[in-house]
Amino acid sequence: MDAFELNADKRSATGRAENKRLRKSGRVPAIIYGGNGDPVKLSFNHNDLVHHLDNEAFFSHIIKIHVDGGETEEVVLRDLQRHPAKPFVEHADFLRIVAGEALRMHVPLHFVGEEECPGVVDEDGVIQHNMNDVEIECLPRDLPEFIEVDCSKLNLHDSVHLSELVLPKDVQLVELMGEEEEQNDLTVVTVQVPRAAVELEAEEEAEAEAEAAEQAEAEDAEEGEGDGETGEDEDGEDK
Template sequence: MTQTFVVEAEPRVAQGTGASRRLRRTGKIPAIIYGGNDGPQNITISHNELLKQLKIEAFYAHILTIELEGKQVQAVLKDLQRHPVRDEVYHADFQRVVADQLLRKSVPLHFVGEDVTPGVKLGGGMIEHFINEVEIECFPGDLPEFIEVDVSKLALGEVIHLADLALPKGVTLLELKHDNNIGVVSCHLTKVGKVDEEADEAEGEAAEGEGDDK
Protein backbone atom coordinates (compact mmCIF):
# COMPACT_ATOMS: atom_id res chain seq x y z
CA MET A 1 0.00 0.00 0.00
CA THR A 2 1.62 3.25 -1.13
CA GLN A 3 -1.23 5.70 -0.62
CA THR A 4 -2.02 7.36 2.67
CA PHE A 5 -5.49 8.53 3.63
CA VAL A 6 -6.12 10.83 6.57
CA VAL A 7 -9.62 11.59 7.87
CA GLU A 8 -9.84 14.54 10.25
CA ALA A 9 -12.54 14.07 12.87
CA GLU A 10 -14.00 15.75 15.93
CA PRO A 11 -15.94 14.25 18.85
CA ARG A 12 -19.73 14.43 18.50
CA VAL A 13 -21.89 15.02 21.55
CA ALA A 14 -25.31 15.99 20.19
CA GLN A 15 -27.23 13.06 18.70
CA GLY A 16 -30.58 12.44 17.07
CA THR A 17 -32.18 13.35 13.73
CA GLY A 18 -32.38 17.06 14.46
CA ALA A 19 -28.77 17.29 15.57
CA SER A 20 -27.60 15.38 12.49
CA ARG A 21 -29.61 17.69 10.22
CA ARG A 22 -28.08 20.78 11.81
CA LEU A 23 -24.64 19.21 11.51
CA ARG A 24 -25.07 18.58 7.78
CA ARG A 25 -26.02 22.23 7.26
CA THR A 26 -22.54 23.16 8.52
CA GLY A 27 -20.85 20.96 5.91
CA LYS A 28 -20.16 18.05 8.25
CA ILE A 29 -21.71 14.62 8.70
CA PRO A 30 -22.15 12.30 11.67
CA ALA A 31 -20.00 9.20 11.83
CA ILE A 32 -18.97 6.53 14.29
CA ILE A 33 -15.76 4.65 14.97
CA TYR A 34 -15.90 1.32 16.78
CA GLY A 35 -14.12 -1.99 17.29
CA GLY A 36 -10.61 -2.79 18.37
CA ASN A 37 -9.91 -2.50 22.07
CA ASP A 38 -12.06 0.58 22.71
CA GLY A 39 -15.77 1.32 22.80
CA PRO A 40 -17.71 3.08 20.03
CA GLN A 41 -17.25 6.83 19.69
CA ASN A 42 -19.46 9.27 17.82
CA ILE A 43 -17.53 11.69 15.62
CA THR A 44 -18.07 14.31 12.92
CA ILE A 45 -16.13 14.63 9.66
CA SER A 46 -16.09 17.03 6.71
CA HIS A 47 -18.61 16.03 4.06
CA ASN A 48 -16.72 17.53 1.11
CA GLU A 49 -13.38 16.09 2.17
CA LEU A 50 -14.92 12.65 2.50
CA LEU A 51 -16.52 12.93 -0.96
CA LYS A 52 -13.12 13.71 -2.47
CA GLN A 53 -11.60 10.61 -0.89
CA LEU A 54 -14.54 8.42 -1.90
CA LYS A 55 -13.71 9.11 -5.54
CA ILE A 56 -10.48 7.13 -5.05
CA GLU A 57 -11.08 3.38 -5.22
CA ALA A 58 -8.24 2.52 -2.82
CA PHE A 59 -9.98 4.46 -0.04
CA TYR A 60 -12.59 1.70 0.31
CA ALA A 61 -10.03 -1.08 0.98
CA HIS A 62 -7.25 0.71 2.77
CA ILE A 63 -6.05 1.26 6.32
CA LEU A 64 -7.09 4.85 7.06
CA THR A 65 -5.71 7.24 9.65
CA ILE A 66 -8.41 8.96 11.71
CA GLU A 67 -7.03 12.08 13.40
CA LEU A 68 -9.10 12.63 16.53
CA GLU A 69 -8.28 14.87 19.49
CA GLY A 70 -4.58 14.91 18.72
CA LYS A 71 -4.37 11.14 18.33
CA GLN A 72 -4.15 8.95 15.24
CA VAL A 73 -6.40 5.92 15.03
CA GLN A 74 -6.02 3.23 12.37
CA ALA A 75 -9.35 2.19 10.87
CA VAL A 76 -11.16 1.00 7.75
CA LEU A 77 -14.36 2.24 6.19
CA LYS A 78 -17.13 -0.27 6.95
CA ASP A 79 -20.36 1.37 5.81
CA LEU A 80 -21.85 4.46 4.20
CA GLN A 81 -25.35 5.85 4.17
CA ARG A 82 -25.91 7.85 1.00
CA HIS A 83 -28.72 10.00 -0.35
CA PRO A 84 -30.70 7.92 -2.90
CA VAL A 85 -30.39 10.58 -5.61
CA ARG A 86 -27.97 13.35 -4.72
CA ASP A 87 -24.23 12.89 -4.37
CA GLU A 88 -24.38 13.21 -0.60
CA VAL A 89 -23.30 11.04 2.32
CA TYR A 90 -25.50 10.99 5.42
CA HIS A 91 -23.42 8.82 7.76
CA ALA A 92 -20.15 6.86 7.82
CA ASP A 93 -19.01 3.89 9.90
CA PHE A 94 -15.33 3.22 10.59
CA GLN A 95 -13.88 0.16 12.31
CA ARG A 96 -10.66 0.36 14.28
CA VAL A 97 -7.97 -2.10 13.28
CA VAL A 98 -5.51 -3.83 15.59
CA ALA A 99 -2.41 -5.47 14.17
CA ASP A 100 -3.02 -8.86 15.79
CA GLN A 101 -6.79 -9.02 15.19
CA LEU A 102 -8.30 -10.50 12.03
CA LEU A 103 -10.20 -8.07 9.87
CA ARG A 104 -13.12 -8.70 7.53
CA LYS A 105 -13.45 -6.36 4.58
CA SER A 106 -14.89 -6.18 1.08
CA VAL A 107 -12.29 -5.47 -1.61
CA PRO A 108 -12.77 -4.86 -5.34
CA LEU A 109 -11.82 -7.25 -8.12
CA HIS A 110 -9.62 -6.04 -10.97
CA PHE A 111 -10.09 -8.02 -14.19
CA VAL A 112 -7.06 -8.19 -16.47
CA GLY A 113 -6.39 -9.80 -19.83
CA GLU A 114 -9.84 -9.26 -21.33
CA ASP A 115 -8.35 -7.88 -24.55
CA VAL A 116 -6.57 -11.20 -25.25
CA THR A 117 -9.13 -13.69 -23.94
CA PRO A 118 -9.24 -16.63 -26.41
CA GLY A 119 -12.97 -17.07 -25.94
CA VAL A 120 -13.50 -13.52 -27.17
CA LYS A 121 -10.79 -13.16 -29.83
CA LEU A 122 -11.18 -16.64 -31.34
CA GLY A 123 -14.56 -17.86 -30.16
CA GLY A 124 -16.63 -14.72 -30.68
CA GLY A 125 -17.79 -14.73 -27.08
CA MET A 126 -18.16 -12.05 -24.44
CA ILE A 127 -16.94 -11.64 -20.87
CA GLU A 128 -19.52 -11.47 -18.09
CA HIS A 129 -18.65 -10.45 -14.52
CA PHE A 130 -20.83 -12.12 -11.90
CA ILE A 131 -19.33 -10.17 -8.99
CA ASN A 132 -17.10 -7.12 -8.72
CA GLU A 133 -15.94 -7.44 -5.12
CA VAL A 134 -15.31 -10.14 -2.54
CA GLU A 135 -15.32 -10.24 1.25
CA ILE A 136 -12.03 -11.31 2.71
CA GLU A 137 -10.49 -12.04 6.10
CA CYS A 138 -6.90 -11.16 6.96
CA PHE A 139 -4.71 -9.29 9.40
CA PRO A 140 -4.55 -5.53 8.78
CA GLY A 141 -0.98 -5.72 7.50
CA ASP A 142 -2.07 -8.14 4.74
CA LEU A 143 -5.08 -6.11 3.52
CA PRO A 144 -4.93 -5.80 -0.30
CA GLU A 145 -6.40 -2.81 -2.13
CA PHE A 146 -7.83 -5.20 -4.74
CA ILE A 147 -7.62 -8.79 -5.96
CA GLU A 148 -6.58 -9.41 -9.54
CA VAL A 149 -8.56 -11.78 -11.75
CA ASP A 150 -6.64 -12.93 -14.84
CA VAL A 151 -8.99 -13.88 -17.69
CA SER A 152 -6.32 -13.95 -20.41
CA LYS A 153 -6.64 -17.73 -20.87
CA LEU A 154 -10.42 -18.02 -20.52
CA ALA A 155 -11.92 -20.10 -23.34
CA LEU A 156 -15.48 -19.99 -24.59
CA GLY A 157 -17.82 -21.65 -22.10
CA GLU A 158 -15.35 -21.53 -19.21
CA VAL A 159 -15.98 -20.00 -15.78
CA ILE A 160 -13.53 -18.74 -13.17
CA HIS A 161 -14.70 -19.52 -9.64
CA LEU A 162 -13.58 -18.12 -6.29
CA ALA A 163 -11.34 -21.13 -5.68
CA ASP A 164 -9.45 -20.31 -8.90
CA LEU A 165 -8.35 -16.86 -7.73
CA ALA A 166 -4.71 -16.21 -6.86
CA LEU A 167 -4.95 -14.65 -3.40
CA PRO A 168 -2.29 -12.51 -1.71
CA LYS A 169 -0.47 -14.06 1.23
CA GLY A 170 -2.53 -14.21 4.40
CA VAL A 171 -5.87 -13.53 2.68
CA THR A 172 -8.90 -15.85 2.95
CA LEU A 173 -12.18 -15.62 1.06
CA LEU A 174 -15.13 -15.81 3.44
CA GLU A 175 -17.39 -17.47 0.86
CA LEU A 176 -14.95 -20.36 0.56
CA LYS A 177 -14.91 -20.78 4.34
CA HIS A 178 -18.60 -21.60 3.92
CA ASP A 179 -17.97 -23.89 0.92
CA ASN A 180 -19.65 -21.42 -1.42
CA ASN A 181 -17.44 -21.56 -4.50
CA ILE A 182 -19.45 -19.13 -6.61
CA GLY A 183 -18.60 -18.04 -10.14
CA VAL A 184 -16.65 -14.84 -10.63
CA VAL A 185 -16.48 -14.36 -14.39
CA SER A 186 -17.30 -16.35 -17.52
CA CYS A 187 -16.88 -16.26 -21.27
CA HIS A 188 -19.97 -17.16 -23.27
CA LEU A 189 -21.56 -16.52 -26.63
CA THR A 190 -23.26 -13.20 -27.20
CA LYS A 191 -26.97 -13.21 -27.99
CA VAL A 192 -26.12 -12.53 -31.62
CA GLY A 193 -23.74 -15.49 -31.61
CA LYS A 194 -26.40 -17.74 -30.13
CA VAL A 195 -28.94 -16.65 -32.74
CA ASP A 196 -26.47 -17.29 -35.57
CA GLU A 197 -25.58 -20.69 -34.11
CA GLU A 198 -29.23 -21.66 -33.78
CA ALA A 199 -29.88 -20.45 -37.34
CA ASP A 200 -27.01 -22.56 -38.67
CA GLU A 201 -28.38 -25.60 -36.83
CA ALA A 202 -31.85 -24.97 -38.24
CA GLU A 203 -30.50 -24.62 -41.77
CA GLY A 204 -28.55 -27.83 -41.34
CA GLU A 205 -31.64 -29.71 -40.17
CA ALA A 206 -33.67 -28.28 -43.06
CA ALA A 207 -31.04 -29.35 -45.57
CA GLU A 208 -31.03 -32.85 -44.14
CA GLY A 209 -34.84 -32.96 -44.41
CA GLU A 210 -34.74 -31.91 -48.03
CA GLY A 211 -32.20 -34.60 -48.75
CA ASP A 212 -34.46 -37.24 -47.20
CA ASP A 213 -37.42 -36.12 -49.36
CA LYS A 214 -35.36 -36.66 -52.47
Protein backbone atom coordinates in the same frame (compact mmCIF):
# COMPACT_ATOMS: atom_id res chain seq x y z
CA MET B 1 0.40 -0.04 2.45
CA ASP B 2 0.14 3.70 3.00
CA ALA B 3 -2.93 4.75 4.95
CA PHE B 4 -5.45 7.36 3.93
CA GLU B 5 -5.83 10.20 6.43
CA LEU B 6 -8.88 12.17 7.52
CA ASN B 7 -9.47 14.89 10.10
CA ALA B 8 -12.54 14.61 12.28
CA ASP B 9 -14.26 16.49 15.09
CA LYS B 10 -15.85 14.76 18.04
CA ARG B 11 -19.56 15.32 18.52
CA SER B 12 -21.55 14.90 21.70
CA ALA B 13 -25.05 15.83 20.57
CA THR B 14 -27.02 13.14 18.73
CA GLY B 15 -30.40 12.68 17.11
CA ARG B 16 -31.99 13.56 13.79
CA ALA B 17 -32.08 17.28 14.42
CA GLU B 18 -28.36 17.42 15.25
CA ASN B 19 -27.44 15.26 12.24
CA LYS B 20 -29.55 17.48 10.01
CA ARG B 21 -27.78 20.56 11.37
CA LEU B 22 -24.38 18.96 10.69
CA ARG B 23 -25.31 18.11 7.11
CA LYS B 24 -26.54 21.64 6.45
CA SER B 25 -23.20 22.97 7.68
CA GLY B 26 -21.33 20.74 5.23
CA ARG B 27 -20.34 17.97 7.62
CA VAL B 28 -21.03 14.23 7.69
CA PRO B 29 -21.97 12.52 10.96
CA ALA B 30 -20.04 9.30 11.55
CA ILE B 31 -19.05 6.75 14.18
CA ILE B 32 -16.05 4.57 15.01
CA TYR B 33 -16.71 1.30 16.84
CA GLY B 34 -15.19 -2.12 17.52
CA GLY B 35 -11.69 -3.12 18.53
CA ASN B 36 -10.67 -2.45 22.11
CA GLY B 37 -12.24 0.96 22.48
CA ASP B 38 -15.61 2.56 23.07
CA PRO B 39 -17.68 3.92 20.17
CA VAL B 40 -16.69 7.45 19.18
CA LYS B 41 -19.12 9.82 17.46
CA LEU B 42 -17.49 12.09 14.89
CA SER B 43 -18.15 14.42 12.00
CA PHE B 44 -16.14 14.99 8.81
CA ASN B 45 -15.95 17.73 6.25
CA HIS B 46 -18.23 16.46 3.48
CA ASN B 47 -16.07 17.52 0.54
CA ASP B 48 -12.94 16.06 2.11
CA LEU B 49 -14.64 12.69 2.64
CA VAL B 50 -16.15 12.63 -0.86
CA HIS B 51 -12.73 13.39 -2.35
CA HIS B 52 -11.37 10.24 -0.71
CA LEU B 53 -14.38 8.20 -1.81
CA ASP B 54 -13.43 8.86 -5.43
CA ASN B 55 -10.47 6.54 -4.87
CA GLU B 56 -11.49 2.86 -5.08
CA ALA B 57 -8.74 1.87 -2.64
CA PHE B 58 -10.39 3.91 0.13
CA PHE B 59 -13.04 1.21 0.52
CA SER B 60 -10.50 -1.54 1.29
CA HIS B 61 -7.69 0.38 2.89
CA ILE B 62 -6.49 1.30 6.37
CA ILE B 63 -7.61 4.84 7.21
CA LYS B 64 -6.01 7.06 9.85
CA ILE B 65 -8.51 9.41 11.47
CA HIS B 66 -7.08 12.33 13.43
CA VAL B 67 -9.66 13.28 16.05
CA ASP B 68 -9.71 16.95 17.09
CA GLY B 69 -6.16 17.29 15.81
CA GLY B 70 -4.80 14.92 18.49
CA GLU B 71 -5.71 11.27 19.00
CA THR B 72 -5.37 9.04 15.92
CA GLU B 73 -7.59 6.03 15.21
CA GLU B 74 -6.77 3.36 12.62
CA VAL B 75 -9.95 2.11 10.97
CA VAL B 76 -11.52 0.66 7.84
CA LEU B 77 -14.71 1.87 6.23
CA ARG B 78 -17.54 -0.50 7.18
CA ASP B 79 -20.68 1.22 5.88
CA LEU B 80 -21.71 4.30 3.98
CA GLN B 81 -25.15 5.87 3.69
CA ARG B 82 -25.83 8.13 0.72
CA HIS B 83 -28.79 10.37 -0.04
CA PRO B 84 -31.19 8.43 -2.31
CA ALA B 85 -31.51 11.23 -4.87
CA LYS B 86 -28.69 13.71 -4.29
CA PRO B 87 -24.88 13.30 -4.43
CA PHE B 88 -24.47 13.61 -0.67
CA VAL B 89 -23.05 11.27 1.97
CA GLU B 90 -25.36 11.17 4.99
CA HIS B 91 -23.49 8.92 7.42
CA ALA B 92 -20.34 6.81 7.66
CA ASP B 93 -19.44 3.84 9.88
CA PHE B 94 -15.81 2.96 10.57
CA LEU B 95 -14.50 -0.21 12.20
CA ARG B 96 -11.53 0.19 14.54
CA ILE B 97 -8.74 -2.26 13.74
CA VAL B 98 -6.43 -4.14 16.12
CA ALA B 99 -2.95 -4.99 14.84
CA GLY B 100 -2.98 -8.74 15.62
CA GLU B 101 -6.69 -9.34 15.10
CA ALA B 102 -8.08 -10.65 11.80
CA LEU B 103 -10.79 -8.66 10.07
CA ARG B 104 -13.17 -9.32 7.23
CA MET B 105 -13.47 -6.90 4.33
CA HIS B 106 -14.90 -6.75 0.83
CA VAL B 107 -12.16 -5.93 -1.67
CA PRO B 108 -12.66 -5.16 -5.37
CA LEU B 109 -11.71 -7.51 -8.20
CA HIS B 110 -9.54 -6.22 -11.05
CA PHE B 111 -9.98 -8.15 -14.29
CA VAL B 112 -6.81 -8.25 -16.40
CA GLY B 113 -5.97 -9.73 -19.78
CA GLU B 114 -9.43 -9.27 -21.28
CA GLU B 115 -8.03 -7.67 -24.44
CA GLU B 116 -6.05 -10.82 -25.26
CA CYS B 117 -8.59 -13.40 -24.11
CA PRO B 118 -8.76 -16.13 -26.86
CA GLY B 119 -12.46 -16.65 -26.28
CA VAL B 120 -13.07 -13.01 -27.19
CA VAL B 121 -10.35 -12.39 -29.78
CA ASP B 122 -10.59 -15.66 -31.71
CA GLU B 123 -14.06 -17.03 -30.90
CA ASP B 124 -16.20 -13.85 -30.76
CA GLY B 125 -17.27 -14.46 -27.18
CA VAL B 126 -17.99 -11.89 -24.50
CA ILE B 127 -16.71 -11.73 -20.94
CA GLN B 128 -19.31 -11.77 -18.18
CA HIS B 129 -18.34 -10.61 -14.68
CA ASN B 130 -20.40 -12.48 -12.09
CA MET B 131 -18.70 -10.70 -9.18
CA ASN B 132 -17.14 -7.28 -8.70
CA ASP B 133 -15.72 -7.88 -5.22
CA VAL B 134 -15.04 -10.69 -2.74
CA GLU B 135 -15.04 -10.92 1.05
CA ILE B 136 -11.68 -11.81 2.56
CA GLU B 137 -10.26 -12.43 6.02
CA CYS B 138 -6.75 -11.40 7.01
CA LEU B 139 -4.72 -9.37 9.47
CA PRO B 140 -4.81 -5.59 8.91
CA ARG B 141 -1.19 -5.55 7.72
CA ASP B 142 -2.04 -8.08 4.99
CA LEU B 143 -5.11 -6.26 3.66
CA PRO B 144 -4.87 -6.01 -0.17
CA GLU B 145 -6.32 -3.10 -2.10
CA PHE B 146 -7.71 -5.46 -4.75
CA ILE B 147 -7.41 -8.99 -6.14
CA GLU B 148 -6.54 -9.63 -9.77
CA VAL B 149 -8.48 -12.04 -11.98
CA ASP B 150 -6.46 -13.23 -14.98
CA CYS B 151 -8.66 -13.62 -18.08
CA SER B 152 -5.84 -13.80 -20.63
CA LYS B 153 -6.07 -17.55 -21.29
CA LEU B 154 -9.83 -18.10 -21.23
CA ASN B 155 -11.46 -19.76 -24.23
CA LEU B 156 -15.15 -19.71 -25.11
CA HIS B 157 -17.23 -21.27 -22.27
CA ASP B 158 -14.23 -21.20 -19.89
CA SER B 159 -14.65 -19.68 -16.43
CA VAL B 160 -12.73 -18.77 -13.29
CA HIS B 161 -14.03 -19.87 -9.90
CA LEU B 162 -13.24 -18.50 -6.44
CA SER B 163 -10.87 -21.40 -5.73
CA GLU B 164 -8.79 -20.42 -8.78
CA LEU B 165 -8.08 -16.87 -7.66
CA VAL B 166 -4.47 -16.09 -6.78
CA LEU B 167 -4.56 -14.58 -3.30
CA PRO B 168 -1.85 -12.67 -1.45
CA LYS B 169 -0.10 -14.50 1.36
CA ASP B 170 -2.16 -15.03 4.53
CA VAL B 171 -5.38 -13.87 2.86
CA GLN B 172 -8.40 -16.20 2.79
CA LEU B 173 -11.73 -16.07 0.98
CA VAL B 174 -14.61 -16.15 3.47
CA GLU B 175 -16.81 -18.12 1.03
CA LEU B 176 -14.31 -20.99 1.02
CA MET B 177 -13.61 -21.11 4.75
CA GLY B 178 -16.62 -23.21 5.75
CA GLU B 179 -17.41 -26.90 5.43
CA GLU B 180 -19.35 -26.33 2.19
CA GLU B 181 -16.33 -25.12 0.26
CA GLU B 182 -17.18 -26.92 -2.99
CA GLN B 183 -20.77 -25.66 -2.92
CA ASN B 184 -19.60 -22.08 -2.34
CA ASP B 185 -16.96 -22.18 -5.08
CA LEU B 186 -18.86 -19.64 -7.16
CA THR B 187 -18.08 -18.51 -10.70
CA VAL B 188 -16.24 -15.19 -10.80
CA VAL B 189 -16.02 -14.63 -14.56
CA THR B 190 -16.91 -16.59 -17.69
CA VAL B 191 -16.61 -16.25 -21.47
CA GLN B 192 -19.96 -16.74 -23.18
CA VAL B 193 -21.54 -16.62 -26.59
CA PRO B 194 -22.96 -13.11 -27.12
CA ARG B 195 -26.58 -12.80 -26.03
CA ALA B 196 -27.66 -11.59 -29.48
CA ALA B 197 -26.19 -14.73 -31.06
CA VAL B 198 -27.96 -16.95 -28.52
CA GLU B 199 -31.29 -15.20 -29.16
CA LEU B 200 -30.81 -15.49 -32.94
CA GLU B 201 -30.06 -19.21 -32.65
CA ALA B 202 -33.15 -19.68 -30.48
CA GLU B 203 -35.30 -17.83 -33.02
CA GLU B 204 -33.92 -19.95 -35.86
CA GLU B 205 -34.60 -23.15 -33.92
CA ALA B 206 -38.15 -22.00 -33.17
CA GLU B 207 -38.75 -21.18 -36.83
CA ALA B 208 -37.37 -24.55 -37.91
CA GLU B 209 -39.60 -26.35 -35.41
CA ALA B 210 -42.63 -24.38 -36.60
CA GLU B 211 -41.90 -25.21 -40.26
CA ALA B 212 -41.45 -28.89 -39.40
CA ALA B 213 -44.76 -28.90 -37.51
CA GLU B 214 -46.57 -27.22 -40.43
CA GLN B 215 -45.09 -29.72 -42.89
CA ALA B 216 -46.13 -32.64 -40.67
CA GLU B 217 -49.68 -31.27 -40.43
CA ALA B 218 -49.83 -30.84 -44.22
CA GLU B 219 -48.65 -34.42 -44.78
CA ASP B 220 -51.20 -35.76 -42.27
CA ALA B 221 -53.96 -33.82 -44.04
CA GLU B 222 -52.96 -35.22 -47.46
CA GLU B 223 -52.98 -38.77 -46.11
CA GLY B 224 -56.43 -38.24 -44.61
CA GLU B 225 -57.84 -36.97 -47.89
CA GLY B 226 -56.33 -39.93 -49.78
CA ASP B 227 -57.93 -42.47 -47.45
CA GLY B 228 -61.40 -40.99 -47.96
CA GLU B 229 -61.41 -40.79 -51.80
CA THR B 230 -61.74 -44.52 -52.71
CA GLY B 231 -62.86 -47.74 -51.10
CA GLU B 232 -64.65 -51.10 -51.82
CA ASP B 233 -68.17 -52.30 -50.96
CA GLU B 234 -68.88 -55.57 -49.27
CA ASP B 235 -68.93 -57.42 -52.66
CA GLY B 236 -65.44 -56.16 -53.56
CA GLU B 237 -66.70 -53.72 -56.19
CA ASP B 238 -65.61 -50.15 -56.32
CA LYS B 239 -68.05 -47.67 -54.87
